[in-house]
Amino acid sequence: SPPSTKLEFDNDKISYIFSTIFFLSNRLNKALIGLAETDKAINNLVSEERSTIGGNDSDNQDRQEFQNILTNILSDYY
Template structure:
């Protein structure tokens, strides 16, 4: 008997613990994401071994894999965003919306675009 739901939940729970311990370290979060993908790979059977309607089974399993992978990538992006916001707070309460501090405004948007391109 298979227990995909338990295995997937276990993979995600372990990833969550590791990611929380990373303390916003991008390298640590990337390593945790790799471990999550490896765990999910081990949890899912080879599609050739599943004798059911393979398109539907593959769709279901790949959806879980995709969503878990997106969650881990999004957490990496969020950690990078935290760093950008932290840098802005260190400078002071400059108004980025009005563009009062033009250089900071441009730098913020450039970094935000890079984060979106890398992780989202």
């Protein structure tokens, strides 16, 4: 009967909308966590650069460590 079919169709639309909202909010939450982790890694790199006097070896090591952290963040959250 047409009324029940329309009701089922409306229920499917509502379910789809809710699952889409849930999925997008999950993605947004992951992206925000990733952004916070990236910000923390940048702040750590900047503070280490400020506290280090000269020493190119430690600069390269810090940058490599930062690159590794950034790669992990990108693979985990994006």
